[in-house]
Amino acid sequence: MEEFVQGTACDDKPFPDYPAETTAPLAADDGVPFPSYEEPVAEPAPATEVIPVAAEPAPAAAEPITAAAAPAEAESAPEVIPEDPAPEVTPEEPAAEAAPEEPAGPSPLEEVQKLIYAHNATVIAQIKRVKEKDDNVGKLAKQLDAYRAGFAENSFKAIALNVIAYREDCLKALRDLAEREMTEEEAKKYIKYLFMDFEDLLTNLGIEDDGERWLYNKVNINAAPPVPLKELTLPEVTYPTLAEKVLTSWEDVQAYLQESEALILEVMKTNAVLDAVLAQCVARTAVYEKGLYQVVLYPVVRKLIASCQKTTEQCLAAIKALAESDGKATYFALLEGVVADMDEILVLCGVTVECDLPDVYTAPKHKMMRTVKTEDPAQNGMVAKRYCDCYLMGDKVIYPAKVEVYKA
Numbered sequence: 393m394e395e396f397v398q399g400t401a402c403d404d405k406p407f408p409d410y411p412a413e414t415t416a417p418l419a420a421d422d423g424v425p426f427p428s429y430e431e432p433v434a435e436p437a438p439a440t441e442v443i444p445v446a447a448e449p450a451p452a453a454a455e456p457i458t459a460a461a462a463p464a465e466a467e468s469a470p471e472v473i474p475e476d477p478a479p480e481v482t483p484e485e486p487a488a489e490a491a492p493e494e495p496a497g498p499s500p501l502e503e504v505q506k507l508i509y510a511h512n513a514t515v516i517a518q519i520k521r522v523k524e525k526d527d528n529v530g531k532l533a534k535q536l537d538a539y540r541a542g543f544a545e546n547s548f549k550a551i552a553l554n555v556i557a558y559r560e561d562c563l564k565a566l567r568d569l570a571e572r573e574m575t576e577e578e579a580k581k582y583i584k585y586l587f588m589d590f591e592d593l594l595t596n597l598g599i600e601d602d603g604e605r606w607l608y609n610k611v612n613i614n615a616a617p618p619v620p621l622k623e624l625t626l627p628e629v630t631y632p633t634l635a636e637k638v639l640t641s642w643e644d645v646q647a648y649l650q651e652s653e654a655l656i657l658e659v660m661k662t663n664a665v666l667d668a669v670l671a672q673c674v675a676r677t678a679v680y681e682k683g684l685y686q687v688v689l690y691p692v693v694r695k696l697i698a699s700c701q702k703t704t705e706q707c708l709a710a711i712k713a714l715a716e717s718d719g720k721a722t723y724f725a726l727l728e729g730v731v732a733d734m735d736e737i738l739v740l741c742g743v744t745v746e747c748d749l750p751d752v753y754t755a756p757k758h759k760m761m762r763t764v765k766t767e768d769p770a771q772n773g774m775v776a777k778r779y780c781d782c783y784l785m786g787d788k789v790i791y792p793a794k795v796e797v798y799k800a
Contacts, residue, residue, distance in 0.1 A: 503642055511649040518660045525663070529670055547689050548741040549790060551597055551696070552783070555741070556791050558593050559734040560780045562586075562727045569724055579719025580711050586726055587707040590700045599693055606697055613690045618682040627664045692740045699733040738783070746782040749793055751775050757782045759792040763799040772800035 565582070574582070594600070598609040605612050634655050639645050706729070710722045738745060749757060753773050764776040776796040783791035 500642060504645060507642075507646055507649050511653060514653045515656055518656050522660050522663075525666075529666065532670070533673065545742075545785065547684075548692070548743075549785060551692060552738060552741040552743045552785060553790065554593055554596055555696075555734050555737050556743070556783050558589060559731055559738075561589065562731050562734070563780070566724065566727050566731075569720065569727070574720040574723065576714050576719045579723045580714055583707045583710055583714075583719075583723050583726060586723075586730065587700070587704040590703050590730070594696060594700055597693075597696070599697060606693075608685075608690065608693045611685070613685075613693050615686075617686045618679050626668055629662055629664050631659050631662060692737060695733075695737055695740060699730075699737070703730055703733070742785055743790070744784045746784065746793075749775075749778070749782055753795065753797045755792075756789045757792055758795050758797075760797050761794050762796050764796050766798040766800055768798075769800045771798040774798045 598607075600607050605614060607613065632655055634652055637644070637648060639648060703726070706726060710717075710726060714722065735745065746757065751774050753760065753775055758775065761779070766772065774797070776798050779794040780791075782789065782793040
């Protein structure tokens with residue numbers, strides 16, 4: 393930093409001789425004002441108190457030193473001109489903040505994304521449709537399995553329940569007959585009811601005679617057994633394939649996606665193997681049902697028909713012979729014969745008859761019809777009276793014993 397030294401001249405002219413302690417501003421001969429100094433003019437300014445020149449900005453109260461008031465030594469040095477402070481540069485706004493131009497349309501990437509999304513939606517919809525079809529086939533298979541498992545039981549159960557009801561009517565008639573007398577006319581009437589009720593039993597089970605043959609649910613029970621199905625031969629299915637292509641434009645991409653969607657639809661429709669298996673499953677089920685009827689169920693139906701024909705013939709013969717025989721004894725014998733036949737049919741249906749049940753009320757083998765008051769606490773919960781037997785198919789009670797129970 394340059395120092396201001398007394399004795400130099402501005403424009404080669406000496407300064408006037410001012411008093412040492414003056415505070416008035418000094419002026420050059422040419423009238424250019426200079427800043428005032430607090431030190432005497434005769435003594436040089438201490439080195440520690442150097443007055444800055446244009447390199448440092450002047451205080452706000454002082455005026456800047458111009459080139460006309462610069463020391464003589466400054467002429468040999470390059471002229472130092474204080475630069476104006478750099479104007480504040482306002483940062484330009486980012487280009488993104490400027491009003492963008494309206495795009496002409498979606499970008500190619502967006503177009504491809506739309507195509508792919510639409511393609512995926514179509515594929516998912518078709519897969520869902522096939523999945524629903526598979527689920528339906530699975531449900532049908534489960535229903536067929538359940539049907540097979542319960543087919544025999546349900547078929548025999550329908551026959552067994554009707555036979556049980558008829559058997560119990562006969563047993564009730566036997567119990568009532570033991571406590572009463574019967575005239576010839578009463579015997580004739582009840583014998584007629586006996587075989588007529590048997591015929592109603594067959595009708596309720598769907599067994600009928602069309603004049604030429606016996607039918608069970610409109611099917612000839614004496615028909616030849618069904619022919620087993622041949623082994624399933626699955627059809628050969630050739631599925632279309634999607635050829636590889638070179639895509640050079642968005643139109644090619646769109647066309648390729650549409651072609652793949654059409655291929656997927658075609659494959660989804662081509663369920664020849666699945667349809668063949670399903671059809672074979674249904675056909676085998678039909679054969680299974682017919683075979684089961686032929687081998688297991690029809691013998692029971694034939695036994696019922698034979699028993700009904702025998703009972704009808706015996707009843708008609710007994711009615712003609714009542715004048716020469718005891719009507720009560722004849723009717724009693726006919727009832728016992730029918731009960732024996734019903735027992736054989738129930739065995740064929742897989743039904744067990746429990747006649748000797750415990751005297752204590754036990755569910756589900758007992759069904760309480762009413763309660764009987766008793767003063768004896770020891771009789772509480774005991775069976776007071778039993779109206780029928782208990783019938784089981786396997787380990788399941790299909791017809792509980794109807795009883796009256798003591799209640800203390």
